[in-house]
Every structure is written in structure tokens, then in C-alpha cells.
Amino acid sequence: MVTISLQRAKCIGCNYCCEMASDRWAMSKKDGKTVLIGSVDKRGFHIVKVGDHEYEDNKRAEKACPVNIIKVVSV
Amino acid sequence: MIELMAPAGNFAAMQAAIDAGADSVYFGVEQLSMRARSTMNFTLEDLEEVAERCAPKGLKTYITLNTIIYDHDLGLAKKIVDRAISAGITAIIASDQAVIQYAKAKGMPVHISTQLNVTNIETVQFYSLFADVMVLSRELSVRQVKTIVDGVKKDDIRGPSGDLVRIEIFAHGALCMAVSGKCYLSLHTQNSSANRGACIQNCRRKYRVVDVEGGHEFEIDNEYIMSPKDLCTLDFLDQVIATGVSVLKIEGRGRAPEYVKTVIECYREAIDAYNEGTYNQEKIDAWMARLAKVYNRGFWSGYYLGQEMGEWTKKHGSSAQQKKVFLGKGLHYYPKAKIAHFDIDAFSLKVGDKVVIIGPTTGVVETVITELMVNSAKVDEVKKGMDCTFPLEQLVRKSDKLYKLVDVAVEA
Numbered sequence: 001m002v003t004i005s006l007q008r009a010k011c012i013g014c015n016y017c018c019e020m021a022s023d024r025w026a027m028s029k030k031d032g033k034t035v036l037i038g039s040v041d042k043r044g045f046h047i048v049k050v051g052d053h054e055y056e057d058n059k060r061a062e063k064a065c066p067v068n069i070i071k072v073v074s075v
Numbered sequence: 076m077i078e079l080m081a082p083a084g085n086f087a088a089m090q091a092a093i094d095a096g097a098d099s100v101y102f103g104v105e106q107l108s109m110r111a112r113s114t115m116n117f118t119l120e121d122l123e124e125v126a127e128r129c130a131p132k133g134l135k136t137y138i139t140l141n142t143i144i145y146d147h148d149l150g151l152a153k154k155i156v157d158r159a160i161s162a163g164i165t166a167i168i169a170s171d172q173a174v175i176q177y178a179k180a181k182g183m184p185v186h187i188s189t190q191l192n193v194t195n196i197e198t199v200q201f202y203s204l205f206a207d208v209m210v211l212s213r214e215l216s217v218r219q220v221k222t223i224v225d226g227v228k229k230d231d232i233r234g235p236s237g238d239l240v241r242i243e244i245f246a247h248g249a250l251c252m253a254v255s256g257k258c259y260l261s262l263h264t265q266n267s268s269a270n271r272g273a274c275i276q277n278c279r280r281k282y283r284v285v286d287v288e289g290g291h292e293f294e295i296d297n298e299y300i301m302s303p304k305d306l307c308t309l310d311f312l313d314q315v316i317a318t319g320v321s322v323l324k325i326e327g328r329g330r331a332p333e334y335v336k337t338v339i340e341c342y343r344e345a346i347d348a349y350n351e352g353t354y355n356q357e358k359i360d361a362w363m364a365r366l367a368k369v370y371n372r373g374f375w376s377g378y379y380l381g382q383e384m385g386e387w388t389k390k391h392g393s394s395a396q397q398k399k400v401f402l403g404k405g406l407h408y409y410p411k412a413k414i415a416h417f418d419i420d421a422f423s424l425k426v427g428d429k430v431v432i433i434g435p436t437t438g439v440v441e442t443v444i445t446e447l448m449v450n451s452a453k454v455d456e457v458k459k460g461m462d463c464t465f466p467l468e469q470l471v472r473k474s475d476k477l478y479k480l481v482d483v484a485v486e487a
Contacts, residue, residue: 011106012106012111012112012271012273013106013107013145013147013151013271014266014267014268014271014273015145015147016266027145027147028147028150029146029149029150031150031151032105032107032145032147032148032152064266065266066265066266066267066268066273067111067112067267067273
């Protein structure tokens, strides 16, 4: 199992996470920030648990994020 | 009359700009403002208050909406323009054609951002279809600026309002090592685009130059080989004003409120002195001494005087001769007696100390402590953990913070 979290308010809308893991991330046309698909908002931290097969792509998204607001942890 | 435009990263800086005599303020909203990393940005909900504070004082208000825009940003960009119109903001500073087109269609005045690097009269002619104010590229000389300003009159170039296009230039503040923001260092090293306002300032770091094949390191006198000093035009402001430009912009939305206060005050006084015919060396020296006290990387004249490139800073961070040390928070103000009540949470406060009080409504208030009281008894010093009162003419608030101003040792 892999936990992905996003501190959404700090997103600057660069789009890199969508490029790295396009099945899990999408840019919102409403506010220009990224959306972590399937996540639940817990006090500003958007969190989702996904299967191990998504680990690699999302780890790349974590690494690419210029404002370090994505965390991908294997649990 | 030349317009003095101040940066505002938050309400305290905005209030400081108003009090210091700015004619207009510019500020960012959300993440499309070229200061995406800054915690100092306004939100859409703040726009009404910005207009309410500035308009009655006669200040114009401008939103920077000048990053490059992706498809997913269009919704937010349009929302910002719409909200700006309904809140009564004066204009939008834009660089992306989508933003320019939308604002124009909605009847919102547009300023062409320096990010578009306007460097010639025909480009001014082109953008006059959309905008009444254009910020020139920061890499022009005063001669080139004057040629463009004269060209606007000669060719009778008018913006959508029907008035002659007004030319704006940067007068003071940080400069970029690349042509006005056209830099990709941050994008290449950290995926963090300067053109999206997320610059990590690679240019401000120390570098060594190594010959990869031989492994030899080149000797260079200064390791900060890409970090330009700050632009300052105050000591040749007469030449700048003589170009006929309409607006002088002060850079620094990321800088502290007391910086905005000091810089705007100095430029306000200098512009007024020029208009009164009293702009002289003695005054310039005094202004320069004040400017040196707040955040700066050392000063140079940028490209305006046509000098050679390469005025690089010699250290990391600021060369300010003064710094502020946090002392404590506001508790109360007694308006009849004109007494301020503050908690001292750190260090100590003495009679004779120079202090600055900063807050979102108060702006920036500088004063010297003449008298200190603890529990109605006069004292010379208040230590950490105590609360104290002191006489103060200006109203201060609970949301204010008190700082002591201390001199920084100047390096040889």
C-alpha cells in the first residue's frame, strides 16, 4: 500500500505531477491547482491510499514538485 | 506629474506605502503573480479591502497577473480579472496574451508587464492596441528610454483610453541576471519556473568555475558571479525624470514593510525635491544613507547610464546597515493619553532605543523610546517576559509587532 498526500493550498500549478503520474493527478480548471484524484481533504492535506504499482510514478511526481508539497510513502 | 508606484506583499506593506506617499500600489493575488513561493500574497477575498484602503487616499491599485499562463490557469486568471473589476481595482499588469485579451474585452485597463521586454517604439505601437501603460525592459539606457518616450509623442501613440501611452520604468530594487525574468536556471535545476514566479534564485548563490577536463579550478575574484547588486536611480533621478517617463516602479513585493516605507519615502522626497528645484547632492547623500539601512545587495545604476555590465554583489543576502529584532506583541493603545502597551517576549527594551512597530492596519511606525513604564512606575529597561507602556503619538493595535532597530557592523 502507498499513501500519497498533497498540501494543496501551496500548489503553484506547474503541472509536473500530472506529467509524471497522469492517472493520479489532474489540473483543476477552476483554481489552476493540482487535484490528487480520489483523495480526501483532511485539514488542507489531501490524502489517498493506492496500490504498490502506483509507487514509482508518484515518487517521480514527488521528486518533480518544485514546492515540495507531495509526499509518497510506502506503508 | 510622475507616478510613484510601490510594491505591496501584504497589508502592512501596503499601509506603509500609503503613508509614505506612494501614488499607486501593485500586488499579487493567488499563484499567478510572479511571487508564487512567497507567503506574502493577497487572496481574492482581500481585493475589496485593498481598494477601500487605497482609493479614498487617491492611490491607484494594480494586480500583477503576469506569469506565463497554461490552459489550466485560464479559469483562475479570468476569475482574478472579474473580481478585480467588481472590487474596483484600477488595472491589471499582464504579460500573457490570453490575460491581455480577456482584460481588454472586459474593459479592464491593462499594463504591459516588464516580462514582455518592451525595448522599442514599434512594440509600444503594437501593444497600444491593448494597453495604456507599458513597463519598459530593465536593460535599456536612459537615452533609449527617452527615445521611446519621445517617440510616443512624435508618433501620437494612444492606448485604448484615447490618451497617449504612458511609459513606466523600474526605479529601484532587485535586478535579475537574465533579461527581466527570462531565466531558466531555476526551471532546469529544480523544475521551478521563474516565469511562473517560482524562481529559487540560483543566481544569488556562490559558484566556482572548474575545468572539467583538467579538473583545474579557475580563480575568480568574486564567487557571486551571477548576483547583481540592486538597482538604485535615486542619485541620478534628475536624468531619469528628464526622460519624460510617467511612472516609476519600486521593486520589492517580497520585501518587508519597513523597506517599503523607507524606499518610498526617499523617492517621494526626491521626486518632490526635483519638482521644487531643490534636488541636490547633500539631499542625495542623506537619502542614500537611509536606503543603505534597509535590505539591499549594494547599489548600482543598472543599465540606465550605459555602463558596462557586471556590478555583482559580494556577499549573500542583505548589506543593510540596520536590522530589526523582534521584541513583542501589542496589548493595547490608550488613545486619550497616547500610550502604547506592549508585551516584551524577547530581548529587552531600553529608553533611547529606536523601535519600529509593524502591523496590517498600522503599517510601519518608527519612533525612539523616550519614556518607559512598568506597572505605572518609570523604568530605564524592560526585560523579556514583562509588559510595558510608552508614549506614542500614532495609534497602534493588538495585531502589531514591536521590533528594536539595531545597527549592523559594516564589513570593510
